[in-house]
Amino acid sequence: MIRQGVTSLIxxxxxxxxxxxxxxxxxxxxxxxxxxxxxxxxxxxEAYGEGFTSPEDFIPQMIASQLSGIKSPQKE
Numbered sequence: 001m002i003r004q005g006v007t008s009l010i011x012x013x014x015x016x017x018x019x020x021x022x023x024x025x026x027x028x029x030x031x032x033x034x035x036x037x038x039x040x041x042x043x044x045x046e047a048y049g050e051g052f053t054s055p056e057d058f059i060p061q062m063i064a065s066q067l068s069g070i071k072s073p074q075k076e
Contacts, residue, residue, distance in 0.1 A: 002039065006031045023072045032065060037062050 009031035016022035040060050
């Protein structure tokens with residue numbers, strides 16, 4: 001399931017690169033980083049309970065953090 005998720009993320013990221021929304025980078029690294037963060041979110045929620053962090057709060061912030069490092073500068 002994780003491998004399929006990473007493969008799907010790579011495909012999505014590749015589309016972003018081809019469209020010029022994302023700059024060239026190691027897509028596999030970004031996909032694995034995102035997937036690892038989501039897996040760890042669910043593992044820590046299981047260990048620490050519902051009050052630890054919610055996916056609704058965590059995932060958008062995690063994606064925003066990743067994009068600020070890989071987003072292509074705006075063309076004028």
